[in-house]
Amino acid sequence: MGDLLIFVNFYLLPGLVLGSIYALGAIGVSLVFGILRFAHFAHGDMMTLGAYLALTVVAVTGANPMLALPLAMIGTAIIALGIDRWFYKPFHDKSTIVLVIASFGIALMLRSLIRVIWGVEIESYSVGISRPLVFFDSLRIAERHIWIIGSTVVLMLIVHWLLTRTRTGKAMRAVSDSPELARLTGIPTERVIKATWMLGAALAAAAGVFVGWDTQLQTTMGWNLLLPIFASAILGGIGRPYGAMAGGMVIGLAEELSTYPWIGTEPLLSPGYKTGIAFAIMVVMLIWRPAGLLRGRVY
Amino acid sequence: MTVLTLRGVTAGYGDDAPILHDVSLDLQPGEVVAIIGPNGAGKSTAMKAVFGLLHLHGGQVWLGDEEITGEPPERVVARGVCFVPQTENVFPNLTVQENLEMGAYILTGPLDDRLDHVYGLFPPLLEKRNQAAGTLSGGQRQMVALGRALMLDPKVLMLDEPTAGLSPAYAQQIFELIGRINGAGTPIMMVEQNARQALSVAHRGYVLVDGRNRHQGTGADLIADPEVARMFLGG
Known part of the structure; x- marks a missing residue:
């Protein structure tokens, strides 16, 4: 197998898959931060929730995870609305640190609830080994990777359409720009907040399903992805959904490509340090350009 | 009265x-x-x-x-009752037209008549309508802010x-x-x-x-x- 094919099969494609997952999670984190002004630490566990909802659909119907995806997204969006209604909304007029702490609480509650309902065993959507599709004799792509990257592209186009073509989407950008002016303009902030939760949670659920499909389902899967997802949102600029998409892709690719033997024959970075990449990028961005690549808000 | x-x-x-x-x-x-x-x-x-x-x-x-x-x-x-604040009176990342549309958020139905009316009052905004409001000069931004408030026919x-x-x-x-x-x-x-x-x-x-x-x-x-x-x- 040529060097290029090794690069594509084992570094570039996994990087794009990881980037898709980070991007989908980061859009929600960035929107919630932009509109509700707090770091939502339960976002990772919303991803886990989406993944496990899809697991139930897959187990009951025997369907492909792709078919379970829309149901998992809708279910997670509804649960997020409930969480906002009963746990976050009562604190809307409090200082944002109260909401941050509340979201920590929600993260713990969601994870415990998932353990109670689905158990603590490691789960998987499929049994057995699926053979990758082979193109041009040697380009091997797992079918799920095509689905994951393809659906991410579709979801991002939908997000773009929502934010630029629909009234509520434009209002979300307006509230993110200036909440005070939005109120003075007559935009119903509560409705915008609900839309934000639905969109953010649905995308988080999609990211969760993709993680579970690509690897396996564990109750800590979402929590463990929180750091790279926040790093992606910060890299792109807080409150900038397009920045979050780009930031997620950059960090996903950077993590995977950092282990490629760029110099000599040894991996540039030992795979054990892969997760440090996101942290390093976040630290550098916060020092060098805290507003992010797309000039988001600085608090 | x-x-x-x-x-x-x-x-x-x-x-x-x-x-x-x-x-x-x-x-x-x-x-x-x-x-x-x-x-x-x-x-x-x-x-x-x-x-x-x-x-x-x-x-x-x-x-x-x-x-x-x-x-x-x-x-x-x-x-x-429409209000134009002194500072931060436009949505900088929204286009001029989107700023105006937000002014009429509470209206349902087509906004073409209102947009025509506002562009009639502020002709310079028409050619900049797809530009982000944050990139405009102070005077043009003030026009966007006034136009946004006028979208409702207050x-x-x-x-x-x-x-x-x-x-x-x-x-x-x-x-x-x-x-x-x-x-x-x-x-x-x-x-x-x-x-x-x-x-x-x-x-x-x-x-x-x-x-x-x-x-x-x-x-x-x-x-x-x-x-x-x-x-x-x-x-």
């Missing part, structure tokens, strides 16, 4: 000491009313009191014959220092537009730093000092008043 009335309003931010003390203002149909006074006199605060953005310790706000004291801003806007227009930070030429243009908008029948209440010009466009004026009513009268009377002239009009 009076369009907008503030009656004995005492108000401030949160539970802090009030900034306004027993302030009364009114706006009659078809009028332009200017509120002038030194920095920190509570001019902008008086406008915010109409939008429920303050803590009212006392007094009432009436729109026509309906009391709107303490109503949240979105309700007041829905009643047809019953009352409230402007907080519409010419602050603008070049004299642009300020002149904004004052002319204010005259035209008012000429079409919209009553306007504005706070202005630029006292002489504001009083010359306004039918009536109020002078606020230390959060209290100090003088009131027609624009011409206030310009002629020696004390007002000495304090705010530069001699």
